[in-house]
Amino acid sequence: MKLTRKQFDILEALATNQKALTQRQLEEQTGHSLGTVNRVMKELTELGYIERSGITNAGFTALEPYRAKRAIFIAAGFGSRLIPITFNTPKPLVRVHGVRIIDHLIDACLQSGINEIYIVRGYLAEQFDQLLYKYPMIKFLENPMYNEANNISSSLVARYMLSNSYVFEADLLLSNPAIIKKYHYTSDFLAIKKERSDDWCFKVSDGVIVEEKVGGEGDDIWQMVGISYWDEADGHKLSQDIADIYASPGGKERYWEQVPLVYKKERYAVEVRECHDEDIVEIDTFSELKAIDKTYDV
Template identity: 55%
Template sequence: MRGSLEYKEFKILSTLEASDSPMTQREIAAAVGFSVGTVNKVVSELVERNLIDEAALTSRGLEELEPYRVKRAVLVAAGFGTRLVPITLNTPKPLIRVHGRRIIDSLLDAVYAAGIEEVYVVRGYLAEQFDQLLYQYPNIRFIENPQYNEANNISSALAAKDLLENAYVLESDLLLSNPKLVSKYQYDSNYLGVPVEVTDDWCFETKRGVITNLTVGGVDCHHMFGISYWTAEDGKKLSRDIVATYEMPGGKERYWDEVALRYFSEHYTVRIRECSFDDIAEIDTFRELQEIDAAYVS
């Protein structure tokens, strides 16, 4: 059950909750992207309702945020990582070390820092190697994807289809530089994206902050990154729609993101959550890995 907060109220309350100290209204405005006038109006209303007191959250304010708390995280880590051969011949891509640290660690650290304790890793290729994560993250639960070698990543979504309510879904080959992108609270279903003038990569077309199309290559769009959040309502619908997509002709060849953004888009309103290329990176090729970490240059 979702809470009763308006979006602007949620943004201000969740921003104050994440802050280590009281914030001025100008600081709040800069953090949430609203005008100072809008922040002044909303803050006044929140003070009247005893959700804020002296620029800090009250216990009642925390109670109002609770329905928006993220319940779990599902990390998709089953694939082969073909474009990173030869290094992935012996190591799954998420376990590759960049500057001495596994790629997946940047995501797991952010998830746990956000207070999300229910964490799943969907594994397939060289599955047993993921057991090493248990030494640092003993509470991880593994989900086996036996179809990883004969289907696209929709098979991982299928394996985790009943765990997508109030959940982040994260592609485990993303190198996260800004852990705050994984926050404790989320308001609506969304994907991370970087605004770009042009790209030949996977991207989102948007209108008024809502994703209207998923495509390869675009102009005045958002470069796609595979970190999404799904509300309880949308997660429940995904459980059904993933199965329907998988069972379509050619369904095994689909990317899981196409379920809500292409084949059953009428069932969802998915918003864009903007970030920058400084916040997150995807290492697609061995050459890109070498450019980031000189240890791989022979």
């Protein structure tokens, strides 16, 4: 039985906290009114999904279709803006305060129970083998087109694995692992609410992304963060749509997320999921790296 959104929100909160919560606590965590929480908890109790304000085994079973089952890391590119350090090291493997950038992302996945991890590699591919000492569960996908096409070529390699899957840009420095969630009701893209931005942004209406563009300002502008989740149905659609756009005129020059958000957007309703500047940062240039980690400032 498919859960309603409100049923999911309450079950997800109980599962994430792994303990019983009061209705007042559930009101704070879900954003639903106390009356709504009370009504939905009665529904969930009758279904056998909760008891004494805690989630049951049946409740965990009901959440299972919404669980993130795998993670795909897009890590094939050169990282030209981080020259000179990327001459010898792929950007995701660059160390910040002694820790590889990608490690924070992988650790957050494992913490959320996501153990099926794929890394799409290309530039200096063999260097990613070092990850296997710490993360023996990783599997590698090879992108032979990384130097001739945009990152849509990496999604093409992984297109049959996108259902119930996170997709990560592998060069994001994560500070708050809690933003990598175990359960998702629908496909979503992380973004930061901004008054104005010159970066890649989403225009959002009623919580759903309606446009992707560079730069913007206003109440509905969200700056894109390169972490998204794709539910089972959307993952199946992406497997075909990515191939179709890649094969179309100019398709090799596209960014992969433009498939569901631009070129085939009528087939998707991708929600925005909020995070904040302090949660994660993309290190775009060597100057930014030096500002974060003074050991590079020599």
